[in-house]
Amino acid sequence: MIHDDKDDQEDISAINKDSWNSETYAAWISRFGQPGGIAKKIIADPMRMLSSLKDQFTDVHGKKILNIMGSNGIKAVALAVLGASVTIVDFSGENKRYALKVAESANATITYIQSDILKIKECTQNTRFDIAFAEMGILHYFIDLRPFMSVIFDVLENGGKFIIKDFHPISTKLITYRGTTAKVRKYKVTGDYFDSTIEKVEAAFSKHLQGNDDSHYVYIRKWTLGEIVTAVAKAGLIIESLKEEPNQSSEVFDKGIPKTFTIISKRP
Numbered sequence: 001m002i003h004d005d006k007d008d009q010e011d012i013s014a015i016n017k018d019s020w021n022s023e024t025y026a027a028w029i030s031r032f033g034q035p036g037g038i039a040k041k042i043i044a045d046p047m048r049m050l051s052s053l054k055d056q057f058t059d060v061h062g063k064k065i066l067n068i069m070g071s072n073g074i075k076a077v078a079l080a081v082l083g084a085s086v087t088i089v090d091f092s093g094e095n096k097r098y099a100l101k102v103a104e105s106a107n108a109t110i111t112y113i114q115s116d117i118l119k120i121k122e123c124t125q126n127t128r129f130d131i132a133f134a135e136m137g138i139l140h141y142f143i144d145l146r147p148f149m150s151v152i153f154d155v156l157e158n159g160g161k162f163i164i165k166d167f168h169p170i171s172t173k174l175i176t177y178r179g180t181t182a183k184v185r186k187y188k189v190t191g192d193y194f195d196s197t198i199e200k201v202e203a204a205f206s207k208h209l210q211g212n213d214d215s216h217y218v219y220i221r222k223w224t225l226g227e228i229v230t231a232v233a234k235a236g237l238i239i240e241s242l243k244e245e246p247n248q249s250s251e252v253f254d255k256g257i258p259k260t261f262t263i264i265s266k267r268p
Helices: 006-020 024-032 035-044 051-056 074-081 093-105 117-122 145-155 169-174 204-208 225-234
Strands: 064-068 085-090 110-114 129-135 156-167 175-178 186-189 198-202 217-221 238-246 258-266
Touching (some): 024 093, 035 093, 051 129, 051 258, 064 074, 117 145, 129 145, 145 156, 145 225, 156 169, 169 175, 169 258, 225 238, 225 258
Parallel strands (some): 129 156
Antiparallel strands (some): 156 258, 175 186
8 A cells, every 4th residue: 555655755756767768759759750850840939839838938048947857858948949048857768868859959958857856956966946847747746745845945046936737636636538539528527526546547658659558657646726735835935826727629528627727936
């Protein structure tokens, strides 16, 4: 049985790390194409590559930015093209290989630290960042949010900004989707919003691979919005805004249900 303590976080992180180091490079080739191709798209329109986060990065020239668990590096390279000094911390060597090839193809410089985010202070020599951001499917990798938020507080400059954009717990904890096309897809409320079970699920990248096997799984813990907001506040960060957002796709079968959220906070 898994308990919420440091040893279990390390055990889970080790399992998740092994999964994210297995065929991830191939998954990004399948999803985005060769690094040179996606690099051309980044150079052509870096703001577009930042997607729904672009409003948070309107003036990044000269800023030191930490991309937490930055995966394939596409957003980090876009920020570097815009003039930021960008560091990714991520425990996947496969992710690192793809990201550095994209950066090279885009003639951009990024720093990629292959490490558990909870151990980043061992790798950064007390570097402080103007902005740190965690995007889409990051928080659920932690069975205790307190150490994670504490690390974020420590690596930010005074006045530095922390951006969290993630899937809304209403969608991840309550809603089950059925159907494979927009015409027949429906949702049902089947979950328990307050369930704190640690779940075994397929790794996000595995959907881009041909076939699948049991090596591509991870353990996650889904948090309520209240738990996330509380963890940010208790770390000493000042919450400036919480925005809950609808589904931005053309599908409207789940209209009216919050799909994502964005929290903006800063270190005082």
